[in-house]
Amino acid sequence: MNWGFLGFGRIARKFLESLNAVDGEVAYAFASRSNAEALQEEFPNVKVYDTYEALLADPQVDIVYISTTHNFHCQNAIDALQAGKHVLCEKPMGISSDEISRMTQVAKQSGKFLMEAMWMRFLPAYRKAIEVVKSGEIGEVKYMTASFGFRSEDKLTQDGRLLNPDLAGGALYDVGVYPLTIVSDLFGWEPRDFKAHAIKSSTGVDETIQIQFDFGNDRMAQVLGSIALHTNKEACIYGEKGFVRMPMFWKGESYEIVKGDETQVFELPMTSTGYAHEIIEVRDCILQGKTESDLFTLNDSLMSARLVERILSTIFN
Template sequence: MNWGFTGYGRIARKFEENLAHTDHKLVAIASRSGYDQIKAPIKAYQNYKDLYADTEVDIVYVNTTHNDHCSQTIAALHAGKHVLCEKPLGTSESEVIQMIEAARANDKFLMEAIWTRYLPAYQKVISLVKNGAIGEIQMVHANFGFRMNPEDPKERLINPDLAAGAVWDVGIYPLSLAQDIFNQYPQNIQVSAKLSPLNVEDRCAIQLTYGEGQVAQLSCAIDLNSVNDATIIGSEGSITLRDFWKCEQFTLKTTKDSKDFHLPYVSTGLYHEAMACATYIENNIHESSLITFDNSRELARLMDEVILLSRSKEK
């Protein structure tokens, strides 16, 4: 399968490293700022439109700032490309709906790149949970926080015009975990946020309550290094995932036993989502079974609500 990238920043370079472990080819990159760093034989474009027109490209990996995901994904789909788009798929539920409609109208594959869902350790956790290893799930605790360089903050993390802020950047990971575990939309959402001077979340604590009283307590931050573990608590035990968003290790505890698991991933882990995209496309399947269109739409709706609550509280 032949890949093309729109954007050539930090995650694109990691993705390139992971593709080197597959039999896929990175054939072209369109980048405004990284154009000079693209090395032959990869074709270099300064204009994204030239990439969409490249007949050698099967799938476009959209890895630009959040505000650009929707327009670039739709343009690539209309040009007849499959698309893997970095998280968040769009910056509102309505954008995500438009993106899904474009994928369906063009009969092309589209997936939000929540790579965690494809990691071997994470998949093992989900299978244990679904098979009742820790009973009925009652609570999820999950955090994802890092401290951006305060002297030199990345513009894409702080500039509201680029859809910045902790919720879209890292909050999506704990929200995605809670969604995967409870598989229903929360009945109640409580949010407490610390906003930046530009009115985007530096930090956010989120509590979701579900239909039978189950609770997810989640946090995200771009101004604080937190312990990025997650714990899933059931009636018969618990599972703790170390660095859950890039999980390779977890501990399963029941009343009788405690067992450590270590399931390493290939390269830096993005390999697994790249391989999954190829398998879907080869089998003419245009929607992921692990991050369905409904999953992406509901995550967007949830982030819409969380961000609205965060930003309105301080006013």
């Protein structure tokens, strides 16, 4: 398929590397509102547009990869679907459940494929670790923790997207959605109860956010997301017979099973920069005529957005 990129910033470069590693998939066109001229010089074999509308009007583009800031995802995706393109949209796909519902409705009307780029769910190490836990290897799961925090000085400026409320900045949207997704894989998207606390930035977004969940039946989870603190960046899933540790779980290439004093390490490397796995899923779904993936469904996107909404409403209301 011919891929068109809407927005071309940091993640687009990494995604491009993975796209180039998947047979048959072609980086055909980029659209950047801020950097088209320099991109055309850097990528002479790619069509570069300086508006998103021009890329969407190109009939050679089969599928659009959206990596603009969170606040633009919904409108970008709707425009792309209405232009007859399939869509893979960066996380979080929308910043409210209403946005996800609208995007889903347009996708259904267009008959085109739509998926949130929750690439973690497609990684071999992540999938195997969850499968092992679900097989009962560590007994019944009672508790889990997942922490994703980093501090990047250049992104923490007043102009940067991470702290800017107009660009839907904040830790939960940016990194917190990964821990929420791993929690959902074990306990679902609907906690019986939760308590969230946040450290807010001077711009009024959540810089660090911690949430304790009660999923009923003696199942609990604790997650942390931060754009201001480096944390241990691991997930641990605790069962009655031991625990599974997933270092760098959202981009993991290994997991460990710990029972008593014994630790077994399993390595499952990712292909290229890791996005190849979600790209292969998208390609296979489209080849099979599917309009969504079974591995990260549009309902997953909706439920994730609802949970984010519920959490943020307790912090900001």
